[in-house]
Amino acid sequence: YDxxxxxxxxxxxxxxxxxxxxxxAQPNIIYPDNPVSKSLPLLQKAKVRAKYFFQKLFFALASxxxxxxxxxxxGLRRFPLFRDKKIFVVESAVHSVYSRKEExxxxxxxxxxxxILKLGLVSRNYPHKNLxxxxxxxxxxxxxxxxxxxxxVTFTEDEWETCDDNFRKSVINVGPLxxxxxxxxxxxxDGVVFPTVLECFSAVPIETFMLEKPLFVSDRGFIRDICGAxxxxxxxxxPYSIAISIHQFFSLPTDVQHKxxxxxxxxxxxxxxxxxxxxxxxxxxxxxxxxxxxVHHV
Numbered sequence: 022y023d024x025x026x027x028x029x030x031x032x033x034x035x036x037x038x039x040x041x042x043x044x045x046a047q048p049n050i051i052y053p054d055n056p057v058s059k060s061l062p063l064l065q066k067a068k069v070r071a072k073y074f075f076q077k078l079f080f081a082l083a084s085x086x087x088x089x090x091x092x093x094x095x096g097l098r099r100f101p102l103f104r105d106k107k108i109f110v111v112e113s114a115v116h117s118v119y120s121r122k123e124e125x126x127x128x129x130x131x132x133x134x135x136x137i138l139k140l141g142l143v144s145r146n147y148p149h150k151n152l153x154x155x156x157x158x159x160x161x162x163x164x165x166x167x168x169x170x171x172x173x174v175t176f177t178e179d180e181w182e183t184c185d186d187n188f189r190k191s192v193i194n195v196g197p198l199x200x201x202x203x204x205x206x207x208x209x210x211d212g213v214v215f216p217t218v219l220e221c222f223s224a225v226p227i228e229t230f231m232l233e234k235p236l237f238v239s240d241r242g243f244i245r246d247i248c249g250a251x252x253x254x255x256x257x258x259x260p261y262s263i264a265i266s267i268h269q270f271f272s273l274p275t276d277v278q279h280k281x282x283x284x285x286x287x288x289x290x291x292x293x294x295x296x297x298x299x300x301x302x303x304x305x306x307x308x309x310x311x312x313x314x315x316v317h318h319v
Contacts, residue, residue, distance in 0.1 A: 050073050050076065056219070091110055094108045119231045177196070237263065
């Protein structure tokens with residue numbers, strides 16, 4: 022082979038491969054003191070830190086790293102292991118299926134029949150997604166702002182079984198979706214609520230914008246890097262802050278709501294598409310191979 026590209030690493034090999042470029046998307050490494058880690062029991066916290074320490078060593082074996090946003094590159098540069106490492110930023114893109122409506126697949130019949138305001142998101146039930154706040158957000162919207170909402174998630178059966186009774190009474194699970202069903206899910210929502218506390222990059226914001234839906238999302242630098250001024254921000258650790266963000270947007274005149282969602286849609290359409298992303302991956306590999314060839318020749 023001339024080069025190896027591991028799309029998302031680390032690659033667990035004990036020897037340094039020739040011209041090996043690895044995609045990096047592990048936020049626990051660049052943000053070790055995050056709210057999820059801080060909440061863990063001492064023993065579990067030690068295990069998690071050990072896991073990511075060894076992952077960091079495997080990432081360091083790569084010839085270069087590919088990240089999706091500038092904040093990830095900046096975060097990696099704080100570590101001596103990556104200070105002199107080649108790090109390339111290649112922005113992610115909305116999957117092409119979102120632009121090809123003829124390929125969308127429907128959800129199960131009756132999965133989202135609620136007549137009231139529908140909020141939700143496409144996500145696994147990982148701790149850093151912070152989805153346990155959703156029932157309290159729903160309660161505050163009802164009791165404080167007189168807003169009746171339905172909340173939807175896309176958990177696996179095992180994830181759903183681990184949720185407590187209050188969560189399962191407050192939230193509707195449509196189950197895991199195939200890629201071609203995701204646009205259909207977004208299309209039936211009135212808004213997307215994304216209270217994450219830890220990401221390198223997430224496709225949720227750009228998928229939401231593509232479907233012209235309002236996004237209610239955590240006010241964190243790793244999210245602002247993606248969304249700029251086109252999201253409705255809140256403190257993810259405060260259910261009241263989340264509820265206020267939702268209430269304020271839906272209190273706006275309909276034409277103002279539409280103007281904002283269309284501006285976000287235009288914003289995401291100006292981003293490079295999947296074909297450009299693939300071309301940039303190949304450009305990096307070709308450029309690095311060419312550079313290696315010249316060095317070897319000299």
